[in-house]
Amino acid sequence: MGASISFDTKYRLVLDTEVECISVNPPGTKAEKTSSVSDKHTKRHSESGSEDESGSDSETGSTSDSDSDSDSDRENKIYTVKITPEIVSYIRSYLRKNEFLDEFDLITEIDLDNYDHAPGSALVFNSDSIVYITNNQTIEAVGEWEYLPPEKEEVKQKSSKSSKSSKSSKSSKSKNNRDEDDDDDDYDVHNESRRAYKTKDDELPVSEIENILKDKFDDYNKGHEFVIHESKNSFLCLKINSVEIVKA
Numbered sequence: 204m205g206a207s208i209s210f211d212t213k214y215r216l217v218l219d220t221e222v223e224c225i226s227v228n229p230p231g232t233k234a235e236k237t238s239s240v241s242d243k244h245t246k247r248h249s250e251s252g253s254e255d256e257s258g259s260d261s262e263t264g265s266t267s268d269s270d271s272d273s274d275s276d277r278e279n280k281i282y283t284v285k286i287t288p289e290i291v292s293y294i295r296s297y298l299r300k301n302e303f304l305d306e307f308d309l310i311t312e313i314d315l316d317n318y319d320h321a322p323g324s325a326l327v328f329n330s331d332s333i334v335y336i337t338n339n340q341t342i343e344a345v346g347e348w349e350y351l352p353p354e355k356e357e358v359k360q361k362s363s364k365s366s367k368s369s370k371s372s373k374s375s376k377s378k379n380n381r382d383e384d385d386d387d388d389d390y391d392v393h394n395e396s397r398r399a400y401k402t403k404d405d406e407l408p409v410s411e412i413e414n415i416l417k418d419k420f421d422d423y424n425k426g427h428e429f430v431i432h433e434s435k436n437s438f439l440c441l442k443i444n445s446v447e448i449v450k451a
Contacts, residue, residue, distance in 0.1 A: 207406035323353035
């Protein structure tokens with residue numbers, strides 16, 4: 204078994220990063236070209252009528268090919284850029300913004316419902332500092348993991364459901380064995396309530412948490428969410444390639 208998260212230990216989240224430049228099309232270019240082609244086609248059709256349908260089809264096909272080639276040339280281009288002192292300043296400035304800090308908090312809050320924990324339970328990372336390390340191009344966040352148990356109302360609701368199930372089970376018992384079976388059922392219900400879900404005392408593998416965080420960052424990468432700088436025809440975007448959790 205690998206290491207598991209400890210709740211009385213400081214951790215570092217090491218995020219391997221790179222910066223991508225996404226070039227964007229000048230606004231309205233494609234729409235203007237499409238409108239121009241449409242106007243030309245309408246004009247040709249009204250002037251020639253039905254006399255030269257084959258010629259008109261030929262011209263339309265040619266225009267379509269040209270339009271397709273032009274659109275292909277105008278596709279957004281994405282490439283990785285070299286980390287210069289100027290880009291380092293963009294990154295460090297971005298990491299201090301509430302926009303990023305709020306998103307980071309959301310990403311590092313992990314709902315544990317799908318991992319055999321009670322509904323409403325979560326694992327959250329309370330970061331003390333987030334810095335960019337130039338030497339290895341990583342973001343390092345230092346803090347502690349905290350386990351948030353489910354709300355009392357949810358636990359109470361489950362306990363109530365278990366009690367109702369117990370009563371239904373008891374009513375089906377035979378009259379002769381009622382007393383003995385009732386004692387057994389009460390014992391089973393209380394134990395089932397304790398065993399139904401994992402708790403803070405159950406281990407949370409570090410590797411599993413790393414994979415969850417990596418998947419969440421991948422979703423942000425696909426949408427180019429971490430924009431550190433914008434210009435007229437391009438923008439710089441922070442990309443998180445991997446996540447490592449180590450003890451600080």
